[in-house]
Amino acid sequence: MPAKDDTKKRFWSYEQVHDAIRHGVCDKRMFDDFVPTLLLAIGGGGYIPARIARTYLQHAYKTKVTMQAVGLQLYDSEMDGCDVSSSTVRVTQWLSYGEGAGHVTLSGQRILIVDEVDDSRKTLAACVATLQADIDAQRALARAAGAAWEEPDVGIMVLAYKERPKLAELPAKIMKDRYWSCIDMDDCWCVFPWDAFDIYDHTRLAEGANPDQLPATAAERAAQSKPIMVTA
Amino acid sequence: MPAKDDTKKRFWSYEQVHDAIRHGVCDKRMFDDFVPTLLLAIGGGGYIPARIARTYLQHAYKTKVTMQAVGLQLYDSEMDGCDVSSSTVRVTQWLSYGEGAGHVTLSGQRILIVDEVDDSRKTLAACVATLQADIDAQRALARAAGAAWEEPDVGIMVLAYKERPKLAELPAKIMKDRYWSCIDMDDCWCVFPWDAFDIYDHTRLAEGANPDQLPATAAERAAQSKPIMVTA
Incomplete structure (x- = not known):
């Protein structure tokens, strides 16, 4: 990793973030083949892109999609100097499925995971794996109960795909046609407006x-x- | 309710939202007596103010506060023409407390609920009531187990307090000195940037x-x- 002073920075304004998502959802029509039924905002970076994506999904596809947030933190034994390559991912918040009449099933859902940047890819991979474990568990329960089950479809949208070595892999079926980035960029440091003083x-x-x-x-x-x- | 065309609108830019929160947290030092340990973002309107508040809490108080999202929806039998006065609140996502070593306790926490507008107050009141039920349950468990328990402190921050009749009440102890608005405004229609086309x-x-x-x-x-x- 270069010294921080040598890293190129890209400053994003709120308007640039917002308009990049409009461009992806409305101009590029990224979701014509996958209109999401459930947005998963990865906190804290994905909260804002996910909220904006919901606006444009409603514009483009006339669908008011449900949104939930999940928390995933990269961490290692020394949090302050977190080394991404050796770190693991801790889940700090996960989907609420509710109970009884309010129960949310994953069956038949098109679930769009939203984050701001595909950087090391570790957070995204951990999110997909955690979600897949829930899908497997719900499928097993449905089958044991003889209940209907429609395999859910999982996709990922990031505001920015960053060209750099990835430290984790995503499932091939996602990379094939369930992965969307609003903007592709070189490996540089993104300075987002929500962190600005x-x-x-x-x-x-x-x-x-x-x-x-x-x-x-x-x-x-x-x-x-x-x-x-x-x-x- | 006046016809929509007669309602005054206030358009908020992202910069105005961001700077109003800076003003509250850093200039007015709203949280000198209550440095939060846990932010609860009420989705979807609270996601963006909460994420920005986290930035300024870190600036002002050198604390990296944990953030979780909760989902609360006003609804009635006719969702599209939702009448706030008769509607009830449905919880669509709630706090993750985790299990075992990763368990998050409410004991001793200073929990700041964040939303964009205090409008009818029904969502905020439902959020506080749901949280209070969890506090009561955790306290009872701790006492039954003879474990330590420190009563948590609960506060509310909204980007905008709107002057209009409220349809629900908040606990007196919150209204006394645990309620903060970045901006107070007349009853008008807020048009937030995250909803803009x-x-x-x-x-x-x-x-x-x-x-x-x-x-x-x-x-x-x-x-x-x-x-x-x-x-x-």
């Missing part, structure tokens, strides 16, 4: 400003954004 | 553009945003 400076960087020429004062920055009321 | 037009409206003078073409709009690479 000063969002106005951040947006300017994303839009190509010279870092030396950002507004000097907070008042200047705040003046860029004026909430208003309009009557519909 | 054209994010560039949406942002211009949020920043005060005359709706009749938005860019005419998609090319003009796309030209406003140019992803770039910069070297750190």
Whole structure:
């Protein structure tokens, strides 16, 4: 890994994130063959892309898809200096299936896992494996009970596919035609707006400003954004 | 309820959402007396404010707080024309507590529930009540086992408090000093950026553009945003 100062950074504005997802879902029509019934947002990075994807799925496919969040953290014995290559993935939150009349079955679902970046691929692979274990368990239960079972379909959408060596593999059937990235990019450091301290400076960087020429004062920055009321 | 065309709208840009949370957490130091240990994002509207709040909690209090999502939906027998006053709240996802060594206890936690708007208050009240039932159950288990128990503290942060009749009540101890809104506003219709189809037009409206003078073409709009690479 290069020293952090040598890593290329790509700053993303919120508008760039939002519009990349619009482009994927509405212009490229990525999901014509797989209209999701359930979105799985991988937290925390996938929360925002998943929420935006839900908006565009509704636009493009007239479907209000259910969304749940899951938590998966890369960790090793030294969290602060987490070495991705040796780390494992811990599940901190998982799908709620409910009980009784409110029970959510995986049977027949088209489940779209959403994350912001396909980086080392370890989180995505762990998410798929955890989901597959639940699918296997629900299938076995359904068969034992003589109940109907339709094999669910699992796909992945990432805001950005990053070209770099992957440290985990995804199932071949997903890579074949159930994997979508809104943008493909070289291996560089993504700086997302939700991590920004000063969002106005951040947006300017994303839009190509010279870092030396950002507004000097907070008042200047705040003046860029004026909430208003309009009557519909 | 006024006809939709008569309802005032407030368009929010992503930057306005982000900066309102910065203002609350970092300028107003809302959480000096309650540094959260667990964020509960109410889906789908709370996902984005919660993710941003996590960033600023880390800035202001040097704490990397755990985040989980919960799903709560207002619904009644006719979902499409959902009447909030008669509707009930359905829990579609809830906290994962894990098991064994990975078990998350509520004992001693400072739990911050995050949503985008305090509107009818029904969702927030249902979330607090559901959480309180879990607290009561965990307390009873701990006492039965003779285990230590520290009463958790529960707070609420909303991006916007909306001045309108509330259809549900929150516990007095929360309203006293565990309730924070980044912005207080009149009763109007919030149009959030994550629901926008054209994010560039949406942002211009949020920043005060005359709706009749938005860019005419998609090319003009796309030209406003140019992803770039910069070297750190």
